[in-house]
Amino acid sequence: MSLTETAVSDRFRDLAARLTGSVVTAADQDWDAARQAWNLAADQRPESVVVAADAPDVVAAVQFAAANGLRVVPQGTGHLAGPLGDLSGVLLLRTAALRSVDVDPDALTVRVGAGVVWGEVTAALAPHGLAALAGSSPDVGVAGYMTGGGYSWLAREHGLGCTAVTAFDVVTADGVQRHATADEEPDLFWALRGGGGNTAIVTSLTFGVFPIPQVYAGMILYPIERADEVLHAYERWTRDLTEAATTCVRLVRVPPMPDIPEFLRGKAFVGVDGAIDLPDDEAAAVLQPLRDLGPAIDTFGPLPTAQLGMLHMDPPGPVPGLGDGLILTDLTEGAIEALLDVAGPEAQTALLAVDLRHLGGAVARPAEQGGALDHLAGRFLLYAVGVVADPALVPVIERDLATLRAALEPWTEPIDYANFREVKADATRFFGPETLDRLRAVKAHYDPQDVIRTAHPLG
Ligand SMILES: Cc1cc2nc3c(=O)[nH]c(=O)nc-3n(C[C@H](O)[C@H](O)[C@H](O)COP(=O)(O)OP(=O)(O)OC[C@H]3O[C@@H](n4cnc5c(N)ncnc54)[C@H](O)[C@@H]3O)c2cc1C
Structure with a gap:
């Protein structure tokens, strides 16, 4: 030493x-x-x-x-x-060791420690036939997801994850433990629901869950050469889609890694995955227009909500990734063309996946008594990511992410979803002026010395 x-x-x-x-x-x-x-x-x-x-x-x-x-x-x-x-x-x-998960099946709530990941919550809820507004990946942390917003496979039906939060236990910058709810420390409660973790450190949080034991869910994949046709069909399909359906259309280039199933390994697809919270026959009827296109692979069917974490093929453990996101106002002819130019079948791109998650429905409506982020405007939430298999790929992926962003700029909402921006961005990209002023005021009150720093500071 x-x-x-x-x-x-x-x-x-x-x-x-x-x-x-x-x-x-x-x-x-x-x-x-x-x-x-x-x-x-x-x-x-x-x-x-x-x-x-x-x-x-x-x-x-x-x-x-x-x-x-x-x-x-x-x-x-x-x-x-x-x-x-x-x-x-x-x-x-x-905070990973703060791992308690306490389900109250009668109150339809769960209280989790700040280190808990979604897979632990969905597993604890499963025996009760309950579902949370959980992210697509079982190993994403609940605290970061909820303080940043939270887009789940039930989002269009039940809104952003943070709108279901009823209480936070926190430590503020003065070293005091506080309980933040609609009645106690209401400003803190407001700020932590989607305003990021800038105003306090969460030690546990409580949120509402839903009696949804099973949904109709899966993925359908077509060869990437059909991207133009599928994107147009998906856009038409989503125009008046039931709010019970939350889906994502994606362009995926599956890496040739041995632990990936053979039928996917090394191949490129355009696909749709998601969940439809309707009885099976009704859900199948909703999905029919996409099935009529004749997918190469179709796994849609009844699925316990606890297994929704397997749907999106998110990596099961730590990986080196570089991702970024934006929100599309619309998926017009021009937007599809621009997207395909940079990530379609003919494009040379280092991006492993470009996802467009469907917004609208309950996500689009400001939640009653909501927090700093109470809805997301726009039609599709885009997230694109490349795998940094070698440090030399960093500038290449950065370039491809920037090219994608520039290409889609005419259809980009002025507000981004902070949880999907894995790069530094100005706070004005995440909140409108009034919300940002209020968040800064809460920060100045509880943390005047700026002791607490997070992924996306308030500037
Ligand atoms: C593979 C993958 C899949 C994803 N899927 C989804 C998805 O389906 N839906 C979605 O909405 N998002 C998704 N995300 C984004 C995810 O919600 C964000 O990355 C989120 O910030 C992760 O939270 P974390 O606690 O795991 O991460 P961390 O990196 O640990 O935390 C991220 C930030 O959250 C805040 N934070 C974390 N813990 C605390 C705390 N105790 N107190 C205060 N603030 C805290 C801080 O600002 C921190 O910088 C995904 C990301 C990846 C990489």
Whole structure:
């Protein structure tokens, strides 16, 4: 151990003594594991990592940071580690050990710790026939997803995930534990529902769930050469689609990796996946126009909601990714053409997937008594991603993401969905002026020294 490393450790000794969890610094053997985000492309180098075991550990970390001129970055999984950038002067607060999941089947609520991922919630809800407004990937963290908004396979029927949140337990920048609901700390409650985690560190949250044991769900795939025809058909299909259907059309170039099923490996598709919350025969009738196109693969059928996490073929574990997102006002002839030019069958692109998730329905209606993000305007939520299999690919993927964004600029909403922007972006891209002013006022009240820093700061 070098002298410098010893000094680093000494600096955090007082903090370590207060914790049930631990502090990990560059002097420790488990440093690389502790600082590793889910997104393996993020090379996180904070001053130290605090592995919190409970809410008092979060209090200790925040108090220590405030007293020592450091900042705290809360992180559950690190799915959104990309935009964090330089972490010098930062305590990275890992919350993964805060893992409680308490289902109340009578109240139709669940309370989860800040380290819980969606797969744990859906598994706990399954025996009760309940479903949450969960993201497409079982290992996305509930806290980051909910504080950023939350688009689920039930979104068009039940709205954004954060609109179902009824309470947060938090630690504010002054090191005080607070309970935020519509009645207690209402400004904090408002800000945390879609305004990001900028105003407080969540230690647990409670949200409503729905008695939906099963949906009609799956994916249908066509060869990517049919992208033009399928995108047009999908656009027509979604024009007056029932709100019970939440689907996504996507262009996917499946990598030739051995753990991917043979029928998909190394192939490129245009496909539609999603869920329809209707009785099977009605759902099948809704889907029929897409089936009439004659897909190469069709897995749609009755599916327990707990298995919706398998639908989108999201990676089962950490990967190095570089993604970005935007919201399309519409999918006009011109927009389809522009999309196909940069990501269609003829395009040379490093983008593994370009997804267009269908908006409208309950997602489009401002939720009653909603928070900082109470709806999403626009017709389709786009997310595109490339896999950084080699660092040399970073500029290539960045270029392809920028090309895609530029091509679709005429159809892009002025407001983006923060959870899908894995790059740095100005706060004015995420909130209208009034909402941003109010979020900044809440931040100034609860965190005047700007101790808490997150993936997308308020600027
Ligand atoms: C493979 C994949 C699939 C995805 N699928 C979906 C999807 O279907 N729908 C959707 O809406 N989004 C989806 N996302 C985006 C996802 O919602 C965001 O990346 C989200 O921020 C992840 O939260 P996390 O806690 O896992 O990540 P982290 O990187 O741990 O956290 C991200 C940010 O959330 C905030 N945060 C996290 N924990 C706390 C806390 N305890 N207190 C305060 N703030 C906190 C902070 O701002 C932090 O910077 C997906 C992302 C990936 C990579």
